[in-house]
Amino acid sequence: MTRSILGRTLLLLASGVLVACTSATGAGGSPPLAPSGGAVITAQGIAFDRQQLEVPAGRPFQLLFENREGAPHNVTIYDEAGPPLFVGEIFGGPGSRTYDVPAIPAGAYRFRCDVHPEMAGTVTAR
Amino acid sequence: MSTLPLAERAQQFSPTAIVLRSLVVGLTLVTATIHAQLGGLLFLANAIGYTTLALAMVAPGPIGQVRWLVRIGLIGFAAATIGGWLLFGARFPLAYVDKAVEVVLIAVVAVELWRSDGGPLGVVRQARGLVARLAGRLTGTQAARAPR
Numbered sequence: 001m002t003r004s005i006l007g008r009t010l011l012l013l014a015s016g017v018l019v020a021c022t023s024a025t026g027a028g029g030s031p032p033l034a035p036s037g038g039a040v041i042t043a044q045g046i047a048f049d050r051q052q053l054e055v056p057a058g059r060p061f062q063l064l065f066e067n068r069e070g071a072p073h074n075v076t077i078y079d080e081a082g083p084p085l086f087v088g089e090i091f092g093g094p095g096s097r098t099y100d101v102p103a104i105p106a107g108a109y110r111f112r113c114d115v116h117p118e119m120a121g122t123v124t125a126r
Numbered sequence: 127m128s129t130l131p132l133a134e135r136a137q138q139f140s141p142t143a144i145v146l147r148s149l150v151v152g153l154t155l156v157t158a159t160i161h162a163q164l165g166g167l168l169f170l171a172n173a174i175g176y177t178t179l180a181l182a183m184v185a186p187g188p189i190g191q192v193r194w195l196v197r198i199g200l201i202g203f204a205a206a207t208i209g210g211w212l213l214f215g216a217r218f219p220l221a222y223v224d225k226a227v228e229v230v231l232i233a234v235v236a237v238e239l240w241r242s243d244g245g246p247l248g249v250v251r252q253a254r255g256l257v258a259r260l261a262g263r264l265t266g267t268q269a270a271r272a273p274r
Contacts, residue, residue, distance in 0.1 A: 046165045046166045069165065070163060070165075071163065071164055071165030071166070072164065072218060072220065074216075074218075090216060090218035092163075092220075114216035115164060115166075115216045115218070116164075116165070116166045117214075118166070
């Protein structure tokens with residue numbers, strides 16, 4: 001009897017895990033507009049919608065990040081050597097954040113999602 | 127008919143044992159669900175690993191004889207997950223919640239291991255018994271295959 005109840009509860013919880021596995025992706029849609037003088041990037045299907053970002057060099061700018069799925073993501077900009085230049089807030093979607101990124105010198109940098117490092121690309125500041 | 131020794135069968139259905147086992151399975155499935163919601167292959171593999179171990183904690187039959195091994199596997203899996211997060215993981219609220227769940231899970235499994243298997247010494251004894259059984263089976267097979 002006890003084993004039967006335990007088995008049923010387990011089955012219910014295990015199916016919950018499976019549902020969670022399949023509900024991580026969200027709805028699609030057109031890409032949001034970039035803030036004036038800034039950049040925009042979208043996450044969906046455990047991937048960014050672009051691998052290249054162009055941002056202004058030498059002055060602060062805004063980066064609009066739209067997360068279109070339940071999985072948590074963020075955008076971090078970093079130089080290969082040294083600490084990150086900017087770490088965006090990690091949040092689960094669907095939702096968006098406008099990051100205020102401090103000035104970064106002209107050059108090429110990397111960006112990635114800290115939760116899923118395979119989501120990565122290049123930032124060019126010019 | 128269960129293949130477990132009578133003493134273990136009696137202990138298996140005591141209220142404390144049921145609470146402990148339910149906690150182990152519940153916490154394991156909570157961390158599995160959290161990992162599944164993070165998306166990505168690595169987290170999905172982790173969620174599948176935890177779910178498999180949760181099932182192995184309650185599966186009837188011969189697996190009951192090596193439940194101590196499942197407990198060791200669960201402690202090792204949770205510890206490796208925490209270690210991986212400390213080394214490479216992102217720091218955000220849900221991650222901290224999950225690590226707290228995993229730390230409690232390790233503690234509860236350790237208590238169950240102590241009660242059911244007699245602690246580290248008991249585990250060593252059971253491991254030696256398992257190795258001896260496997261070796262016996264292997265030599266038995268080889269003897270059967272040997273030309274006469």
